[in-house]
Amino acid sequence: MYRSNTCGDLRASHINKEVVLSGWVHKVRDKGFVIWIDLRDRYGITQLVLDQDRTAMALLEQAKELGRETVIQVKGKVIERTSKNPNIPTGDIEVLVTELQILNESILPPFTIEDDTDGGEDIRMKYRYLDIRRNPVKNNLMFRHKVTMEVRKYLSDQEFIEVETPYLIKSTPEGARDFVVPSRMNEGQFYALPQSPQTFKQLLMVGGMDKYFQIVKCFRDEDLRADRQPEFTQIDCEMAFVEQEDILNAFEGLTKHLLKEIHGIDSQDFPRITYDDAMRLYGNDKPDIRFGMEFGELNAVAQHKDFNVFNSAELVVGISVPGGASYTRKEIDRLIDWVRRPQVGAKGMVYVKCNEDGTYKSSVDKFYGQEDLAKWAEVTKAKAGDLICVLSGNTNETRAQLSALRMELAERLDLRKPDDFAPLWVVDFPLLELDEETGTYHAMHHPFTSPKPGQMELLETSPGEVKANAYDLVLNGNEIGGGSIRIHDKDIQATMFKHLGFTPEEAKAQFGFLMDAFQYGAPPHGGIAFGLDRLVSILGGQETIRDFIAFPKNNSGRDVMIDAPAPIDDEQLKELHLRLDI
Ligand code: ASP
Numbered sequence: 001m002y003r004s005n006t007c008g009d010l011r012a013s014h015i016n017k018e019v020v021l022s023g024w025v026h027k028v029r030d031k032g033f034v035i036w037i038d039l040r041d042r043y044g045i046t047q048l049v050l051d052q053d054r055t056a057m058a059l060l061e062q063a064k065e066l067g068r069e070t071v072i073q074v075k076g077k078v079i080e081r082t083s084k085n086p087n088i089p090t091g092d093i094e095v096l097v098t099e100l101q102i103l104n105e106s107i108l109p110p111f112t113i114e115d116d117t118d119g120g121e122d123i124r125m126k127y128r129y130l131d132i133r134r135n136p137v138k139n140n141l142m143f144r145h146k147v148t149m150e151v152r153k154y155l156s157d158q159e160f161i162e163v164e165t166p167y168l169i170k171s172t173p174e175g176a177r178d179f180v181v182p183s184r185m186n187e188g189q190f191y192a193l194p195q196s197p198q199t200f201k202q203l204l205m206v207g208g209m210d211k212y213f214q215i216v217k218c219f220r221d222e223d224l225r226a227d228r229q230p231e232f233t234q235i236d237c238e239m240a241f242v243e244q245e246d247i248l249n250a251f252e253g254l255t256k257h258l259l260k261e262i263h264g265i266d267s268q269d270f271p272r273i274t275y276d277d278a279m280r281l282y283g284n285d286k287p288d289i290r291f292g293m294e295f296g297e298l299n300a301v302a303q304h305k306d307f308n309v310f311n312s313a314e315l316v317v318g319i320s321v322p323g324g325a326s327y328t329r330k331e332i333d334r335l336i337d338w339v340r341r342p343q344v345g346a347k348g349m350v351y352v353k354c355n356e357d358g359t360y361k362s363s364v365d366k367f368y369g370q371e372d373l374a375k376w377a378e379v380t381k382a383k384a385g386d387l388i389c390v391l392s393g394n395t396n397e398t399r400a401q402l403s404a405l406r407m408e409l410a411e412r413l414d415l416r417k418p419d420d421f422a423p424l425w426v427v428d429f430p431l432l433e434l435d436e437e438t439g440t441y442h443a444m445h446h447p448f449t450s451p452k453p454g455q456m457e458l459l460e461t462s463p464g465e466v467k468a469n470a471y472d473l474v475l476n477g478n479e480i481g482g483g484s485i486r487i488h489d490k491d492i493q494a495t496m497f498k499h500l501g502f503t504p505e506e507a508k509a510q511f512g513f514l515m516d517a518f519q520y521g522a523p524p525h526g527g528i529a530f531g532l533d534r535l536v537s538i539l540g541g542q543e544t545i546r547d548f549i550a551f552p553k554n555n556s557g558r559d560v561m562i563d564a565p566a567p568i569d570d571e572q573l574k575e576l577h578l579r580l581d582i
Contacts, residue, residue, distance in 0.1 A: 001464035002073060002103075008044025012092040014078040019095060021046060022073045022103065024133065025066045026113070035063050035093070041072070042138065047081070047094040048074055059100055067129075069106035071112065075099040125560050127503070128551055142550045144536045147258065148215055151235055151532075153243075154257045158250065160211040160237065165200035167217070172198045173508065174446055176220035179230070182576040188298025193219035196529060199514050201238035202486060205525040206517045213237045216533065227545055229533065230557045238482075238527030244469050244485055247526050248272075248425055251481065255473065259421055262539050272425040282406070283317075283399030285429070288477030290422045291415035293319045293406050295399070298390060307367040309348075313392035317402055318352075321409050324387025325353040332387075334430060339391065339405055346401040352376055352388040364478070397447040407477065416476070418541035423475045429484075431459075431468035432499070440501055445470045447500055448514075449484035456492065459499050469526070480535045490518040 002021045010019065025047055026038035034051040050063050051199050051325060066072065076095040105357030110126075111119025113133045124131040152162065168191040171178050178192035196198075196218045204212045214236045239247060252270050259265040271289070278285050280372040281294045298316040310316045327335070332351055339346035352373050360373035368376075382388045389409075392400045410416050432441040441463050443449060449458070452467045459466055469485035476518040482563040487493045493515050497507035497538050508515070533545040553559050 001444065005048040006042040006043035007039050008089060008414075010046055010090050010093050010095070012080065015080055015093060017078045017130070018075070019078055020073065021048075021095065022071070024106075025068055025072060027068070028063070028066055030064055031154050035060065037063060037097075039068065039072070039095075040133075043201055044090055045088060046090045047085075048097050049074065049079075049094045050097050054096060055098075059097065062100060063097070066102075066160070067106060067108070069109055069133075070102060071104040071106070073101045073103055078249050088305075122554075122560065124407075125552070125554060128561050128569075137547070140536075140540060140542075141550055143540050144532075146550050147262065147536050147539060148532065150258055150261045151207070151213075151215065151254065154254050155213045155237070158211070158253070160213040161209060162214055163204060163209060163212050164214060165194070165197040165204075165216070167193055169194050169200075172197065172446075173443075174198055174218075174220065175442075176222045179219045179221050182578055184576050187577045189539065195220050196234060197236050198448060199511070201236060201527060202448065202514065202522075202525065203517055204409065205238055205240045206520065206522045208523075210242075212239075212527075224555050224557055226555070227543070229545065229553055233532040235481075235530040235532050235535075236527075237529065238525060240523040240525045242485075242524070242526050244427070244471065244526065247483060247485070247528055248471060251473065251483075251528050251530075252423075252425075255275045255423055255475075255480075258535075258539065259423075263419075263421070267419060267421075270423045270425055272427055274428040275426055275467075276428070277429065279399060283401075283403030283437070284477075285426055286428075286472065286474045286477060286479045287424070288407065288410065288416060288422070289418045289424055291410050291413075291419060291474060292381070293321070293410065293415075294381070295319055295402060295406075296376070298376055298379055301372065301375040301379060302368070302390070307364055309350075313398070314394040315395040315398045316390060317398060318376060318380045318388045318390035319402060319409075320354075320377070320382030320386040320388050321404055323412065324389075324409075325355060325385050327353075327387055329366045335389070335405075337400060342570050344401050344404050345397065346391050346405075347393065349405075350390040350392075352382075352390070354382045354384050354386045354388065356384050357514075358384060365484050399489065412545075419535075421475065421538075423473065426472045426474055427470075427471070428467045429470040430464065431455075431466040431470070432463050432466055441499070443496075443500060444468070445482065445484050447496055447511075448486045450487045450492070456495070458477055459495070463499065471528075473530070475535070475538055478534055478538055479531070481528050481530035483526065485526035486523050488522040490515045490520060493518060 001020060004020045007021060007023045016482035021039055022371050023039040023041035026040035029036040037048040038045045039048050050060050069263050072576060074097045076097040079092050079096050081092060081094050109130050110123055115135050117134060171192040172195050176195055180190040180192050197216055201212055210349045216234055216236050217231055219231050256267045259267050275285055278287050282293060295317050298318055302310045337348045339349050350364050352360050354360060354377055362373055376388055380388050382482055391398050411567045430444050433444040434441055449468045449470050452469055455466045472479050473481035533548055536548045537545045570582055574582050
């Protein structure tokens with residue numbers, strides 16, 4: 001028997017008990033006549049003690065030699081500590097060691113296995129198995145387990161069935177590139193790894209499964225933006241015989257359950273906002289509503305004066321920054337420099353200080369009087385003491401720029417509190433999105449999303465205006481889930497493919513199986529998928545998803561621990577028909 005207890009178990013109630021513990025040597029404190037060893041495992045740390053009076057000399061000598069991270073097994077008696085440590089659950093006791101056996105030595109780890117480690121990100125990723133021994137990483141993985149267990153519990157209680165769908169499939173279009181896998185047995189042919197189980201979950205609905213979920217890996221070969229992983233996990237869900245309202249209710253229920261079980265929060269019903277309103281009020285389809293600073297559109301009150309920059313702009317829009325009137329000239333200049341950075345891309349910024357005495361001081365006083373500026377303050381809901389920041393230009397770009405500024409200022413003003421949770425639904429997404437470069441439309445969500453009832457006709461005349469039965473769940477400025485009501489009619493699906501630029505042959509070749517299935521009594525259905533990695537990190541009060549993944553990839557998509565991706569040898573290439581010249 002390796003152990004009678006774990007290193008997190010023992011309390012004062014165990015005093016005088018003979019125990020066997022196994023674990024890693026976390027730390028050795030050698031005072032000569034007495035040695036303390038912190039023994040660590042997943043469950044905690046227990047202090048071991050050996051001393052001249054009570055321990056055999058040979059054992060004491062052996063203990064002195066123990067290096068950090070050696071794996072040992074000890075036998076001993078639980079005794080009361082003279083100086084207790086209230087900071088750890090086992091702090092009232094220690095184990096007086098009578099036998100010690102080394103189970104495995106450890107060479108010197110490349111960084112210290114402590115909560116605050118001296119190891120940088122790269123070295124920790126290379127030795128991730130050592131990093132996982134550290135509390136912050138270990139706790140995140142345990143937290144993730146807790147969240148996934150709650151998800152499984154809640155959904156199975158609601159009669160969802162977890163069904164596994166294949167990983168070696170044909171392309172599912174979610175807007176990214178596929179990872180492909182060559183087929184040895186079918187020369188020149190390739191599987192694609194699923195970007196999501198989208199088509200399979202729809203086929204499960206045709207199969208009558210009615211309520212499906214799966215905690216599932218998805219693969220997208222994208223240029224890695226910060227904090228994206230080429231493989232990531234979704235809580236993927238689908239339901240039959242549902243309208244949008246049913247889906248929103250079901251998954252608002254799941255999210256409320258998680259907030260309650262994880263954080264003890266009783267949530268109100270989640271607010272809903274249309275995509276158009278989200279763009280108008282926050283310049284963003286995933287607004288962080290933990291704080292206000294909503295956009296005020298100023299065209300009506302700022303145009304048709306002598307200020308040409310505004311007159312020629314499609315949109316003039318501002319936000320009020322709480323307390324910003326006290327910013328110095330230099331601070332405001334720095335803010336202007338910030339919006340002019342290429343990453344943000346604004347040409348400049350107009351500002352208005354709303355002085356405590358009710359007067360206004362702006363960077364455009366030459367063109368606007370106090371009465372004009374009072375109207376700006378009204379529209380942006382600025383109070384005395386606030387600063388109004390105004391950007392102008394092309395609508396989409398200006399909104400994106402002001403949204404970036406809003407988030408930056410909220411960060412600086414400490415308004416994005418990690419333990420505050422502000423979920424909301426964004427609904428009525430456009431069905432199609434214009435690709436500015438090619439001038440063609442593609443599905444904003446995916447090609448299986450159904451247009452809102454009665455909008456199919458609009459597809460011919462003004463495709464950009466068609467709204468979809470598509471929705472996102474947003475939490476603290478992050479999209480944590482997204483889904484839609486699907487098309488379940490073969491002809492409508494065929495029409496949709498046509499509008500997306502597929503020839504009938506292409507549509508048949510790629511998605512014939514789905515349209516065929518629709519001919520056999522496909523029920524109305526819809527669903528949603530949550531990004532589990534992000535959901536867990538937000539619930540955990542942190543921003544980086546890497547910290548909640550056991551073995552993440554770095555920003556170049558590499559696993560630096562196992563050193564993947566890696567070349568394969570010529571023999572393998574040949575077998576896979578990838579090299580024909582050997
Ligand atoms: N398959 C979609 C996605 O991965 C989610 C859904 O529509 O259910 O975003």
